[in-house]
Amino acid sequence: xxxxxxxxxxxxxxxxxxxxxxxxSEQIAQIEQSITQIQQQxxxxxxxxxxxxxxxxxxxxxxxLDHIDLAIENLEISLQHKKTIGEGYKMLMSLYNQKRAxxxxxxxxxxxxxxxxxxxxxxxxxKQVTIQRD
Amino acid sequence: MNVINFIIDNIxxxxxxxxxxIAMLGLILQKKSIGQIxxxxxxxxxxxxxxxxxxxxxxxxxxxxxxxxxxxxxMQGIIPSIEAINGQAMNQLGLGRDIALxxxxxxxxxxxxxRFTRWKYIFxxxxxILWMATxxxxxxxxxxxxxxxxxxxxxxxxxxxxxxxxxxxQPIIRKVTGSNDIALGHxxxxxxxxxxxxxYAVGEKGENKRSIEDMKLPxxxxxxxxxxxxxxxxxxxxxxxxxxxxxxxxxxxxxGGQNYxxxxxxxxxxxxxxxxxxxxxxxxxxxxxxxAFRGIxxxxxxxxxxxxxxxxxxxYSPNAVILGFITTSIGTVxxxxxxxxxxxxxxxxxxxxxxxxxxxxxxxxxxxxxxxGALIGGIAHGFFITLLPALLVTIFTQMGFVNATATDxxxxxxxxxxxxxxxxxxxxx
Numbered sequence: 001x002x003x004x005x006x007x008x009x010x011x012x013x014x015x016x017x018x019x020x021x022x023x024x025s026e027q028i029a030q031i032e033q034s035i036t037q038i039q040q041q042x043x044x045x046x047x048x049x050x051x052x053x054x055x056x057x058x059x060x061x062x063x064x065l066d067h068i069d070l071a072i073e074n075l076e077i078s079l080q081h082k083k084t085i086g087e088g089y090k091m092l093m094s095l096y097n098q099k100r101a102x103x104x105x106x107x108x109x110x111x112x113x114x115x116x117x118x119x120x121x122x123x124x125x126x127k128q129v130t131i132q133r134d
Numbered sequence: 135m136n137v138i139n140f141i142i143d144n145i146x147x148x149x150x151x152x153x154x155x156i157a158m159l160g161l162i163l164q165k166k167s168i169g170q171i172x173x174x175x176x177x178x179x180x181x182x183x184x185x186x187x188x189x190x191x192x193x194x195x196x197x198x199x200x201x202x203x204x205x206x207x208x209m210q211g212i213i214p215s216i217e218a219i220n221g222q223a224m225n226q227l228g229l230g231r232d233i234a235l236x237x238x239x240x241x242x243x244x245x246x247x248x249r250f251t252r253w254k255y256i257f258x259x260x261x262x263i264l265w266m267a268t269x270x271x272x273x274x275x276x277x278x279x280x281x282x283x284x285x286x287x288x289x290x291x292x293x294x295x296x297x298x299x300x301x302x303x304q305p306i307i308r309k310v311t312g313s314n315d316i317a318l319g320h321x322x323x324x325x326x327x328x329x330x331x332x333x334y335a336v337g338e339k340g341e342n343k344r345s346i347e348d349m350k351l352p353x354x355x356x357x358x359x360x361x362x363x364x365x366x367x368x369x370x371x372x373x374x375x376x377x378x379x380x381x382x383x384x385x386x387x388x389x390g391g392q393n394y395x396x397x398x399x400x401x402x403x404x405x406x407x408x409x410x411x412x413x414x415x416x417x418x419x420x421x422x423x424x425x426a427f428r429g430i431x432x433x434x435x436x437x438x439x440x441x442x443x444x445x446x447x448x449x450y451s452p453n454a455v456i457l458g459f460i461t462t463s464i465g466t467v468x469x470x471x472x473x474x475x476x477x478x479x480x481x482x483x484x485x486x487x488x489x490x491x492x493x494x495x496x497x498x499x500x501x502x503x504x505x506x507g508a509l510i511g512g513i514a515h516g517f518f519i520t521l522l523p524a525l526l527v528t529i530f531t532q533m534g535f536v537n538a539t540a541t542d543x544x545x546x547x548x549x550x551x552x553x554x555x556x557x558x559x560x561x562x563x
Contacts, residue, residue: 085449097315104432112429127445130452131358
């Protein structure tokens with residue numbers, strides 16, 4: 001059950017760079033087109049739940065394109081409109097952790113603190129939303 | 135020489151000063167400005183004193199509760215509260231300085247283990263490390279350890295648990311989250327694995343595994359978002375019912391002329407106030423230390439896997455969390471009623487532990503044994519997390535702790551390790 005005493009095997013997940021290179025130019029164009037369409041929909045609505053869902057989609061698309069900062073920005077806006085614990089939440093948590101790891105590699109204590117604080121805030125959202133889901 | 139002796143005898147023996155110096159060290163290592171170092175150090179000092187004040191409030195209320203419980207039910211009634219244990223150990227038992235230094239050593243040993251072994255887990259739930267430091271210090275001193283040995287042994291054992299617990303939970307966490315990026319840093323992990331084991335034995339397997347239907351808590355459970363309301367919801371009826379069983383004749387002797395039911399109600403609120411004050415103190419205390427040391431840890435171990443508090447994992451299986459909370463609560467009530475039959479103290483259920491530990495255990499049960507595994511495993515988990523603290527009650531009572539026992543099962547396991555293995559070995563030396 002546990003691999004505690006075994007040697008570490010590389011995990012099957014592909015590195016981020018490989019994921020990025022898997023996208024063909026057509027796929028990239030298609031995603032960019034989807035983002036443009038969603039941005040149009042965002043401009044046409046002021047319903048918080050709809051906006052949250054649209055920004056979440058945009059964030060996920062940006063992550064697929066490896067635009068991490070834009071992905072984070074859109075996923076954060078999504079949570080500001082409505083707190084949810086769906087795919088966007090999990091992706092944002094993962095991106096924060098990725099940023100935290102980058103900050104650690106760069107040896108920046110201020111950045112580590114910045115991203116860890118964001119991860120702490122995600123903990124509170126998870127607790128709150130688990131209790132009062134719609 | 136006189137100055138050094140004065141510092142050692144009068145300043146470094148003060149727990150509040152020791153822990154403030156630890157915070158100061160962290161802030162200096164982070165190269166903070168003098169203003170930030172000063173304010174952070176003073177906040178930590180303040181936090182320790184607030185924690186002590188909370189502890190005194192809790193002890194007053196628990197003493198009353200113990201008296202009416204014994205009168206009402208002719209047995210010892212124990213409230214599971216690691217906060218109350220920590221407060222009493224730091225304040226009434228005078229172990230504050232040793233707990234503070236052990237806390238620091240757990241951080242340091244954790245960084246060293248992660249740096250020089252292949253287990254890269256850095257435990258980042260500061261409050262849980264404080265509870266672990268409390269238990270290693272209390273039970274280390276029961277085992278006969280003192281001074282530097284007490285702190286180093288406690289620090290090492292605490293740090294081993296800080297790496298070991300995320301590591302043994304990681305295969306299931308990896309299965310739940312689909313990645314190896316983050317780990318679980320919550321000292322209830324042995325309970326989670328216990329539930330996973332039960333779920334594996336009795337649960338559904340392979341194609342027969344059924345997922346949990348969409349489950350939501352009724353709106354009335356929103357109080358769980360608030361720590362203090364959660365405690366109050368249990369404590370108010372508990373104190374009042376116990377006072378009613380104790381009877382007016384006896385309970386009135388403690389209420390100083392006030393109606394005994396109203397007095398019980400007031401005492402239950404005072405208990406919650408004590409928890410409120412104590413946790414405010416803990417927040418102040420850890421507010422400067424934890425960010426400082428987690429930053430340093432991440433810098434020293436750049437490829438660390440952060441072990442995070444349990445709610446981070448709730449989004450991966452929210453229905454299992456709700457089922458885990460419900461089934462664990464059932465298990466704790468069963469244990470509360472049955473343990474006294476076997477001569478153990480009556481351990482009263484704790485709503486917060488049931489939600490956080492029960493909910494996380496539900497994720498483990500569901501991941502391993504599907505719906506049936508989570509259901510049966512959850513009840514078994516509730517029983518298990520009540521049984522372990524019950525085993526500590528005698529030692530806690532002998533040490534002078536008032537009507538409380540620890541909650542987080544990993545810290546309880548460490549305590550039992552000291553009491554059953556380390557203590558008897560040390561007696562031969």
